[in-house]
Amino acid sequence: MASRRLRAFKRWMKSQGIQCSDTLDFMDCPQQGISVRALSDLHEGDVVAKIPKTACLTIKTSGAREMIESAGLDGHLGLSVALMYEKSLAQDSPWAGYLQLLPPQECLPLVWTLGEVDSLLSGTELHKAIKEDKTLMYEDWKENILPLVYSAPQSLNPSSFSVKEYFAARSLIASRSFQIDEYHGFGMVPLADLFNHKTGAEDVHFTSVSPNQEYEDDVDSENGDNNELSKISSHDKRDSTCENSYIHSDSESDYSSVTGEDPMMLQMIMVREVKSGDEVFNTYGSLGNAALLHRYGFTEANNPFDIVNIDLELVLKWGCSLFSSRYCRARLSLWRRINISGSMIHVISWILAFALQTRLVQTLA
Numbered sequence: 563m564a565s566r567r568l569r570a571f572k573r574w575m576k577s578q579g580i581q582c583s584d585t586l587d588f589m590d591c592p593q594q595g596i597s598v599r600a601l602s603d604l605h606e607g608d609v610v611a612k613i614p615k616t617a618c619l620t621i622k623t624s625g626a627r628e629m630i631e632s633a634g635l636d637g638h639l640g641l642s643v644a645l646m647y648e649k650s651l652a653q654d655s656p657w658a659g660y661l662q663l664l665p666p667q668e669c670l671p672l673v674w675t676l677g678e679v680d681s682l683l684s685g686t687e688l689h690k691a692i693k694e695d696k697t698l699m700y701e702d703w704k705e706n707i708l709p710l711v712y713s714a715p716q717s718l719n720p721s722s723f724s725v726k727e728y729f730a731a732r733s734l735i736a737s738r739s740f741q742i743d744e745y746h747g748f749g750m751v752p753l754a755d756l757f758n759h760k761t762g763a764e765d766v767h768f769t770s771v772s773p774n775q776e777y778e779d780d781v782d783s784e785n786g787d788n789n790e791l792s793k794i795s796s797h798d799k800r801d802s803t804c805e806n807s808y809i810h811s812d813s814e815s816d817y818s819s820v821t822g823e824d825p826m827m828l829q830m831i832m833v834r835e836v837k838s839g840d841e842v843f844n845t846y847g848s849l850g851n852a853a854l855l856h857r858y859g860f861t862e863a864n865n866p867f868d869i870v871n872i873d874l875e876l877v878l879k880w881g882c883s884l885f886s887s888r889y890c891r892a893r894l895s896l897w898r899r900i901n902i903s904g905s906m907i908h909v910i911s912w913i914l915a916f917a918l919q920t921r922l923v924q925t926l927a
């Protein structure tokens with residue numbers, strides 16, 4: 563039987579015109595949160611949900627739109643104000659039925675204490691990245707949100723816009739927001755954000771165009787690189803990259819006039835068979851575990867996309883202790899010429915060569 567909060571969410575979905583197929587079931591587990599299961603066999607091409615864009619929480623749909631836009635805030639910063647504002651309205655928010663289903667925050671390293679970051683991430687590539695995230699986001703809050711709270715035309719409760727609330731909002735946005743279209747930008751998409759991730763095993767796909775269009779505008783794969791760590795580190799960079807991106811075709815309205823598709827609707831379409839009783843997964847991209855932890859707060863066992871990034875400084879230090887500094891400088895300038903970030907393989911082969919040579923020398927000695 564559905565939990566009380568799920569029943570309230572289902573009623574809310576109905577009131578917003580969100581159509582959810584009877585073939586989907588929602589499981590609510592106190593430890594693992596919500597997951598989606600198939601109640602009967604699902605087939606490729608089945609449309610399992612339709613979500614009006616007006617039901618999504620974006621800067622454009624939020625009651626705080628004017629305040630956000632007149633302060634010149636956009637992207638994730640603007641969306642976080644929209645989210646904090648709607649949360650501050652509690653039952654009076656048009657999204658109350660959706661917001662009550664969200665956790666207060668997602669347990670990303672961003673919301674860990676500095677002590678936790680130091681003790682749990684020390685020695686990993688995330689350690690520095692998270693500290694930078696925290697600093698940058700704190701500055702974002704101090705420079706943009708704090709003044710807004712005190713100068714807003716409507717009276718705002720400062721505690722709903724505290725730095726803690728801001729970090730909580732950012733954690734929810736990092737782990738559940740979608741790029742909707744050019745007009746709406748990023749937004750919280752009710753129902754679409756209930757699907758858990760499985761690497762390389764997408765069952766359901768989000769699109770705002772016809773399923774017959776071969777998903778040609780798909781941008782989910784924008785998540786599919788392992789350089790995600792930089793993506794939530796700086797305001798501008800964050801906003802120029804896509805989260806679990808929805809599709810918006812520039813030709814959407816032309817297309818819809820031909821096909822009769824409603825361009826104001828987002829659809830969720832099955833992209834492969836799922837047997838009755840099995841979980842229905844989305845994929846957040848082909849991400850290594852560091853990137854998954856950074857952005858979504860979990861890792862995946864036996865993740866085939868897991869990689870280890872090695873600090874170039876460390877490699878150089880090690881190299882120079884074994885080889886002449888002339889040789890190391892030559893290597894470094896080669897890496898710079900070939901743009902090392904895209905050519906990690908060269909670094910890896912060099913390290914392996916080092917390791918092998920060291921091993922050989924040890925064996926011979």
Ligand SMILES: C[S@@+](CC[C@H](N)C(=O)[O-])C[C@H]1O[C@@H](n2cnc3c(N)ncnc32)[C@H](O)[C@@H]1O
Nearest residue numbers: 595596668737738755756757758759858859860
């Ligand atoms: C878009 S939400 C998915 C729905 C979520 N389970 C809920 O309760 O609302 C993303 C969050 O779900 C959790 N999640 C998704 N996929 C997961 C997985 N494969 N393993 C562990 N947690 C996962 C993580 O907490 C992640 O930040």
